[in-house]
Amino acid sequence: MLAGMHQYIGGERRAGSTGESFDVLDPSTDEVLESVTLAGPDDVDTAVASAKAAYAEWSRATPVERAAVLTRAAALLDERAEELAQLESRQAGKPIRLAREFDVPGTVDNTAFFGAAARRLDGMASGEYSGDHTSSIRREPIGVVGSIAPWNYPLQMAAWKVLPAIAAGNTIVLKPAEITPLTALPFAEAFTEAGAPPGVVNVVTGTGPVAGEHLVAHRDVAMTSFTGSTAVGRRVMATAAATGKRVHLELGGKAPLVVFDDADLEAAVHGAVAANLINAGQDCTAAARAIVHRSVYDEFVRGVADLYAEVRMGPTADPATDLGPLSSRAHLAKVAGMVDRARAYAKVVCGGAPPTGELARGCYLEPAVVTDVPLDSEIWRDEVFGPVLVVVPFDDDDKAIRLANDTEFGLAASAWTRDTYRAGRASREIEAGCVWVNDHIPIISEMPHGGYKSSGFGKDMSAYSFDEYTNVKHVMHDITGVAHKPWHRTIFTLPGQG
Numbered sequence: 001m002l003a004g005m006h007q008y009i010g011g012e013r014r015a016g017s018t019g020e021s022f023d024v025l026d027p028s029t030d031e032v033l034e035s036v037t038l039a040g041p042d043d044v045d046t047a048v049a050s051a052k053a054a055y056a057e058w059s060r061a062t063p064v065e066r067a068a069v070l071t072r073a074a075a076l077l078d079e080r081a082e083e084l085a086q087l088e089s090r091q092a093g094k095p096i097r098l099a100r101e102f103d104v105p106g107t108v109d110n111t112a113f114f115g116a117a118a119r120r121l122d123g124m125a126s127g128e129y130s131g132d133h134t135s136s137i138r139r140e141p142i143g144v145v146g147s148i149a150p151w152n153y154p155l156q157m158a159a160w161k162v163l164p165a166i167a168a169g170n171t172i173v174l175k176p177a178e179i180t181p182l183t184a185l186p187f188a189e190a191f192t193e194a195g196a197p198p199g200v201v202n203v204v205t206g207t208g209p210v211a212g213e214h215l216v217a218h219r220d221v222a223m224t225s226f227t228g229s230t231a232v233g234r235r236v237m238a239t240a241a242a243t244g245k246r247v248h249l250e251l252g253g254k255a256p257l258v259v260f261d262d263a264d265l266e267a268a269v270h271g272a273v274a275a276n277l278i279n280a281g282q283d284c285t286a287a288a289r290a291i292v293h294r295s296v297y298d299e300f301v302r303g304v305a306d307l308y309a310e311v312r313m314g315p316t317a318d319p320a321t322d323l324g325p326l327s328s329r330a331h332l333a334k335v336a337g338m339v340d341r342a343r344a345y346a347k348v349v350c351g352g353a354p355p356t357g358e359l360a361r362g363c364y365l366e367p368a369v370v371t372d373v374p375l376d377s378e379i380w381r382d383e384v385f386g387p388v389l390v391v392v393p394f395d396d397d398d399k400a401i402r403l404a405n406d407t408e409f410g411l412a413a414s415a416w417t418r419d420t421y422r423a424g425r426a427s428r429e430i431e432a433g434c435v436w437v438n439d440h441i442p443i444i445s446e447m448p449h450g451g452y453k454s455s456g457f458g459k460d461m462s463a464y465s466f467d468e469y470t471n472v473k474h475v476m477h478d479i480t481g482v483a484h485k486p487w488h489r490t491i492f493t494l495p496g497q498g
């Protein structure tokens with residue numbers, strides 16, 4: 001990393017102009033990894049101007065040219081996979097296995113996918129709908145996109161924001177989360193190295209209230225794409241309203257995992273543990289609320305608690321580590337506080353406290369299972385975003401679906417059953433952007449990701465994301481050559497036609 005140069009603007013590393021810096025910590029030890037110079041409004045203005053200047057050329061690049069850049073960038077990122085995995089693991093506190101097997105390959109695959117998708121940005125086929133005109137649809141880029149990303153999957157979130165935007169011919173200014181800005185920089189550099197004109201991808205590393213808010217409010221930014229908490233997303237939408245720009249919001253989640261009485265219980269227990277603990281539970285689609293048929297409830301709770309006891313918490317660099325720390329001390333305090341408060345009104349079956357010994361230096365938390373929760377309690381209703389699984393029983397399918405939908409969020413859900421009719425009903429009736437059947441978490445580049453309800457709107461990944469990042473233009477072409485069109489009768493009264 002170039003010392004002090006934490007802005008990437010116009011194809012170059014620069015220092016932030018605020019004169020202020022922010023220490024990026026390794027949450028597994030709380031040691032300083034790097035002191036980042038912070039961007040302020042001036043840096044955002046420069047980055048937006050650079051993106052605006054690059055737009056003329058990039059928006060006119062042919063699909064083949066854009067695809068070539070993305071495909072080359074995918075290869076460059078793949079060559080640097082280990083370096084990226086190490087950096088991502090350290091700044092976000094991810095077990096290295098997760099960074100190596102999920103974050104980095106997922107990002108490379110996404111980049112390759114959008115390299116291919118850039119060549120299939122078709123409008124609707126032409127046709128003579130009026131009889132006298134040929135109508136056709138053009139899909140055009142929007143302009144400069146301002147994107148804001150969270151800290152849980154810094155590299156993947158940068159990719160999800162940047163890739164569809166630039167594949168569609170937009171240029172972008174990305175603001176990563178202040179606590180995890182380090183991998184977004186080499187990610188952005190790969191596109192310039194792969195042949196994108198300088199200014200197509202820019203990164204400003206600054207705080208949300210300063211750099212983020214300025215980016216959202218900027219008059220030359222045509223669209224805001226935001227991934228983060230629901231509270232900040234609503235504020236972003238309000239700020240964007242002042243300039244009336246397009247907004248795409250990927251917000252919080254509180255995913256239900258519904259286990260019917262005919263489910264393969266071993267699969268459901270393993271699925272719940274993996275889907276609750278992935279990325280230490282800091283995953284917007286993580287299974288947060290297990291809704292379990294009463295006949296298998298006790299066995300399910302016991303099975304999850306037993307597996308939690310076997311999960312290896314450890315140093316993030318150790319390939320044997322299953323569970324790493326939470327991303328920051330502040331977030332650890334928030335999650336541990338929610339579990340502590342739950343002890344007064346619910347039953348904490350296991351976990352929920354920081355470990356002792358060597359790991360106490362970092363932001364670790366023993367994974368928790370919480371039962372006997374009132375349905376108006378914060379642990380049931382609010383996003384915890386940590387290794388905490390709340391389990392409630394149900395007696396009939398109607399209740400299971402009602403409980404699944406008993407949330408303001410609607411990002412993801414899963415249904416565990418061998419009954420195809422139950423699976424069909426759950427897929428239809430659970431209000432969420434993704435419903436898995438007999439699994440929970442897998443994502444693929446070809447399929448969309450996005451929320452219902454307070455989880456936001458718009459799609460990341462897949463060709464559906466182009467709906468966010470393009471304007472649809474109708475071109476209507478007269479094919480008659482007639483000077484006096486029949487519809488002119490509404491304006492000109494023709495002789496003899498009164």
Ligand code: NAD
Pocket residue numbers: 148149150151152153157175176177178206207208209212213216227228229230232233235236249250251252253283284383385411449451455456
């Ligand atoms: P956050 O909302 O605190 O911050 C997200 C980003 O917004 C950061 O870059 C931050 O600097 C910026 N920001 C803060 N205030 C701002 C302001 N006033 N104007 C503009 N930008 C501002 O979220 P977080 O804590 O970084 O991430 C965790 C949240 O993200 C969770 O709620 C999680 O569910 C959500 N998330 C959602 C998805 C999804 O796809 N739906 C994916 C990942 C994370």
